[in-house]
Amino acid sequence: MLFTGAVCVPLSIFYEVNFMPNGFDEQKIRAYAEKFGCGYEIDVIAETDSTNNVLKKLAVTTDKDGYLLIARRQTAGRGRLGRSFFSPDSGVYMSLLIRPNTPPEQTLFFTTAAAVAVCRAIERTTKLTAQIKWVNDVYIGGKKVCGILCESAIEHDKTAWTVVGIGVNLAHPKGGFPPEIADKAAALFEGEAPEGFEEKFSAALAYELFRLYFDGSFTDVNEYRSRSMLIGREITAVTAAGERPCRAIGIDSAAALIVEYPDGTRGYLNSGEVSVRF
Ligand code: BTN
Numbered sequence: 214m215l216f217t218g219a220v221c222v223p224l225s226i227f228y229e230v231n232f233m234p235n236g237f238d239e240q241k242i243r244a245y246a247e248k249f250g251c252g253y254e255i256d257v258i259a260e261t262d263s264t265n266n267v268l269k270k271l272a273v274t275t276d277k278d279g280y281l282l283i284a285r286r287q288t289a290g291r292g293r294l295g296r297s298f299f300s301p302d303s304g305v306y307m308s309l310l311i312r313p314n315t316p317p318e319q320t321l322f323f324t325t326a327a328a329v330a331v332c333r334a335i336e337r338t339t340k341l342t343a344q345i346k347w348v349n350d351v352y353i354g355g356k357k358v359c360g361i362l363c364e365s366a367i368e369h370d371k372t373a374w375t376v377v378g379i380g381v382n383l384a385h386p387k388g389g390f391p392p393e394i395a396d397k398a399a400a401l402f403e404g405e406a407p408e409g410f411e412e413k414f415s416a417a418l419a420y421e422l423f424r425l426y427f428d429g430s431f432t433d434v435n436e437y438r439s440r441s442m443l444i445g446r447e448i449t450a451v452t453a454a455g456e457r458p459c460r461a462i463g464i465d466s467a468a469a470l471i472v473e474y475p476d477g478t479r480g481y482l483n484s485g486e487v488s489v490r491f
Contacts (some may be wrong), residue, residue, distance in 0.1 A: 220365065245427030251279035251311060255419060258282065262289040264308035265364060265378040272310055272366065276333040281422070283307040283415050290380060293349060293362055299391055305415055309377045309422055311476040319432055320372055321468045321483060323363045324349050326431035327377050328381070330421035331359050332440055335381075337417045338410070339401055344442035347461070347470045347487060351381075352442055355491040356399030358382050379418070383411060401407070438464045443489060452485035461487070 243253050253267065254277070261267055264282045266289070271277050283305065290300030300306050312325075331351045332343035335358075344352050351359035358381060365375040382400035390398045402410075425431050438444075443461040450457045450472055459472040471482040 223353060225301065233336075245423065248427065251427070253279045253423065255281045255283065257415075260284060260286050260288065263287050263378075264306050265291060265362060265376050268308045268310040269364060269374040272376060275311055276312075278312040278374075279423075279427075280310045281307060281419055282310075283419075285411070287380075291362060291378075292360055295365050298362075298380050298424045299394060299398075300380060300388075301386045301388075302405050303386045303406075304380055305411055306378075307415065307418070308379070309426075310374060311377070311426060312374045313426075314371050314373070317370065317372060318467065319366050320363070320365050320367075320375070321348070322434070323365070323375050323377050323426075323477075324361055325434055325437040325468045326425045327361045327363065327379055327406055327422065329436050329440065330418060330425050331361070331379060331381065331400065333421045334414060334418035335401065338414045338422075341401060343440070345437060345440045346489070347441060347443055347464065348468070349484075353401070357394075357397055358401060359398055364374045377422070379422075381414070381418070383414060431464045433465060434464060434468050437468065443470070443487065446489055448487045448489045450480070450482055450485065450487050 214391035263282050264284050264287065267282055268280070271280065285305065286302040287300035287306050290306060292298040327348060328345045328351055332345065335341055335343040341353050346352050349361040350357050360380050362378040363375055366373045382398060384402045384406040385400050385404055389395065441464055444463060446461055448459060448461050450459050457474065459474045461470055462473050463471040465471055465481060467483065469483040470481060470487065472480045474480060
C-alpha cells in the first residue's frame with residue numbers, strides 16, 4: 214500500500230503503464246506545470262483533519278504552487294456551506310494548491326473543472342457513467358459519490374491562491390453512511406473496491422486535474438454542461454434570499470445555472486445550491 218506515511222510520489226509509480234487510452238505522460242504534465250510557471254508535487258498520507266485545512270495553511274506560509282495532498286481519511290473533513298464531510302477510509306480525499314493569478318470572475322471554473330476531472334477519472338477507472346449536479350457534486354445513478362470544496366484568496370483583484378478539495382466515496386463504508394446522508398450518498402463500488410483501486414483512481418484524478426488546470430482549458434464549460442444532470446428538471450434554488458422552485462434550463466459560459474421561475478422570469482445562479490428530487 215502506498216498510503217502509509219508522508220511520501221512524495223511521482224505519478225508514474227502508482228499509475229499502470231499504458232493505462233491511459235492515449236498513453237500516460239507524466240513529462241507532459243510537468244511541462245504543462247512549467248509552462249504555467251508552477252511546480253508539480255504530490256504527497257500521500259494516511260490521515261489528517263482536512264486536506265483543505267493543511268493546504269490553506271501552506272498557502273499562506275509557503276510559496277508552494279501545483280502541490281497535491283492525498284489522504285485516505287480525514288478526521289474533520291469540511292463540505293460547502295459550513296457542513297462537515299464524512300471522510301472514512303473507504304474514500305479518498307485530496308486537495309490541490311495552485312496560484313492561478315486569474316481574475317476573480319473565473320473562480321467558479323476551478324470547481325467546474327474539478328467536477329469534470331472527477332467524472333473523467335471515474336470513467337477511466339470504472340465502467341460507470343458520472344454526471345454533475347451544479348455546482349460541485351458528482352453523481353452516479355442519482356446518488357452523490359463526490360463533493361468538491363474550492364477555497365480561494367483574492368489579492369489585488371486576482372486569485373492569489375486556490376485550494377481545490379475533492380472527496381470521493383470509493384467503497385461502501387463499513388458501518389454504512391450516517392443517517393443524514395444515507396438516502397443521498399453512494400460509492401463507486403457497492404462493497405469493497407478492487408485491490409489497488411485507490412491508487413489507480415487517485416493517479417487518474419491527479420492526472421486529469423493537472424491536465425485541466427495547466428493546459429489552459431479550465432474555463433471551458435462545454436463538457437461540464439454536457440455532463441449536467443439538472444437541465445430540464447424541476448428544482449429548488451437555495452440562495453441567501455431563501456428557497457424558490459424553478460426549472461433548470463441551462464448553464465451559461467460563466468458556469469452560472471440558468472433557471473426559469475414559475476412566473477416565466479429567468480435567473481442566473483452563481484452561488485448557493487439547488488436541490489432536486491429523483
Ligand atoms: C461538499 O460536498 O459540500 C464538498 C465536500 C468537499 C470535501 C473535500 S475532501 C478533501 C477536502 N478536504 C476537506 O475538508 N474538504 C474537501
